[in-house]
Amino acid sequence: MPAEASSASSSSPPLTERQEARRRRILHASAQLASRGGFDAVQMREVAESSQVALGTLYRYFPSKVHLLVATMQAQLEHMHGTLRKKPPQGDTAAQRVAETLMRAFRALQREPHLADAMVRALTFADRSVSPEVDQVSRQTTVIILDAMGLENPTAQQLSAVRVIEHTWHSALITWLSGRASIAQVKIDIETVCRLIDLTTAEARTE
Amino acid sequence: MPAEASSASSSSPPLTERQEARRRRILHASAQLASRGGFDAVQMREVAESSQVALGTLYRYFPSKVHLLVATMQAQLEHMHGTLRKKPPQGDTAAQRVAETLMRAFRALQREPHLADAMVRALTFADRSVSPEVDQVSRQTTVIILDAMGLENPTAQQLSAVRVIEHTWHSALITWLSGRASIAQVKIDIETVCRLIDLTTAEARTE
DNA sequence: CGCTAATCTAGAACAAGTTGCAGACTTGAT
DNA sequence: ATCAAGTCTGCAACTTGTTCTAGATTAGCG
Incomplete structure (x- = not known):
């Protein structure tokens, strides 16, 4: 496993240790505040205070609240991908x-609905x-799905299905978070859309 | 065709003529501002001024900017539904x-990308x-889709597909608006997902 | 018409995202 | 160790969504 730093996968000047630490503190504070009141509870001044960083610095690391929350999502996704890798799904079909x-x-996400909402x-x-x-x-999401499918070289069709x-x-997720759909409905819709996979996979085989 | 007022389809006290007029002026101003700069360009003070209404009144009609824009979308959808009804689609399959x-x-929507963005x-x-x-x-969107399918009594499966x-x-739409997908890709994905219709329709026939 | 309740207006005030700035602190190179 | 460049801090200011208030206007009614 490469020693690459956790989140910022690429580009721009490398960060010093203290800067990495600041970044982590900020993301942690962001996630924590989001876990409480969701999007609105993530207030830039509070994030700055919680992570012991000046407001201006916060904005230097993340140029807007949305950037901050999207970065928070990246971090969470990475975490989740790690978890999923450990226990791959058991189903017979893709x-x-x-x-x-x-x-x-x-x-x-259900366990942290506010965090999910914010992200x-x-x-x-x-x-x-x-x-x-x-x-x-x-x-990153695409990778997770392709992982679950166990596919090496997806066709264009399959990539479209994944999208x-x-x-x-x-x-x-949004409709569930805003209370307009039940979990049962989400489950059904996920299963419905996943049938596209079998469809496109069957076709790939007969090409 | 019923004489029901255009947009507010239900509930609450009926509006006087001047109130209907105000409401229309507001929605018109909203759409106009949105057509220029998108979400950010719809500034509540400007909407109020453009529609010759006090800020407080604007908030009485639409309790938040989001409410206002969603109402704007409702109005546009109704308009579009009317247009679509006149020239129904010609395809052979649903x-x-x-x-x-x-x-x-x-x-x-492509013709008014900023408006689309805002909504x-x-x-x-x-x-x-x-x-x-x-x-x-x-x-309303569901109705439009079911209309295109030409279906009277959709099954649960089909409703899920529609969702x-x-x-x-x-x-x-969002990925296109934020420049992360081309129109061609959107077209492909729309076509991909629409295959779910044939799938569920075929099954409904053999039930 | 004259009254009352509801509505509308103008404008101030507040909240939270964002920006700008002067001065202190770090870092890296010499 | 010292200097220059780049960062960080604390804080004030600005923007835009939202709320509040006091005083007009309007609508409905007897």
């Missing part, structure tokens, strides 16, 4: 394994200035 | 007709306090 994986992730709202509220970071989150699954995942 | 309908809607961002950013209004938008399509539609 569709089952993906659905199982997503529902497992879903239950994890997902930030993700969909993000404008172009956050595109690179949002894209990174999306790529659709991601769309459904995000959007279903 | 899936084709739905995909065609959505892509048509998509092209309409969709508001929709996904909405918290529980806006649930009823967001739900209304969702129901998944809506999820995909919203989420794909």
